[in-house]
Amino acid sequence: MNWIAIRFFGCLAIGVAGFLKVIVGPGPSMDDQIAALSWGTAGCPGLAQQLVAWQDQLLLNHWEFELFCGPAESKESLLLGQVHRDREAQAAQIWIRDGLTIAYQQVVLVHELAHAGVAGDRWWVPHGRDEEEYVEELEEVLYRRHRAAVRQKMLQAARLRGSLPASRPLPQVRYLDQPEFLREVRTRASSPARTPAAGRP
Numbered sequence: 001m002n003w004i005a006i007r008f009f010g011c012l013a014i015g016v017a018g019f020l021k022v023i024v025g026p027g028p029s030m031d032d033q034i035a036a037l038s039w040g041t042a043g044c045p046g047l048a049q050q051l052v053a054w055q056d057q058l059l060l061n062h063w064e065f066e067l068f069c070g071p072a073e074s075k076e077s078l079l080l081g082q083v084h085r086d087r088e089a090q091a092a093q094i095w096i097r098d099g100l101t102i103a104y105q106q107v108v109l110v111h112e113l114a115h116a117g118v119a120g121d122r123w124w125v126p127h128g129r130d131e132e133e134y135v136e137e138l139e140e141v142l143y144r145r146h147r148a149a150v151r152q153k154m155l156q157a158a159r160l161r162g163s164l165p166a167s168r169p170l171p172q173v174r175y176l177d178q179p180e181f182l183r184e185v186r187t188r189a190s191s192p193a194r195t196p197a198a199g200r201p
């Protein structure tokens, strides 16, 4: 092969590579891929561990919680979480939206636990205040005050799981989208003693 042919095929190869790059695009960088991963959960990992630690820290161990997690009804929906409470039975079902960051899910979990705590007289809504508004403030106070202790509890629990039989099994997290969750709790709400569901807008 002579020099002219090498130059010709060399230029041709560069031309084709450039053309493909324009058509296919450079593809997301590793940083972009990692950022995308850290943006949203898929399948609600770690939620059961968070519930156990927060429930203990917020002194709500006498309540029985069931956890549900899944997509919202649509991408446009602003609903991040929802709780259905039964004051008499001291039981609640909590739904958390999948696809948020883990930290965001944790804040939503604290918010829904605060609603349960209000139903269980752990906290009282001041006279004349709206529960939703009050719980939003409470959620922030509780999250800031307790997150470090909750993290320690989660670390401790993780170490114990590795060496000892778990003293308390982790709750199941059922994967349901929000309309399915509503249908599930409405089916159960046929008994008269249930309090209405409280949503988080």
Ligand SMILES: [Zn+2]
Pocket: 111, 115, 132, 135, 198, 199, 200, 201
């Ligand atoms: Zn709320």
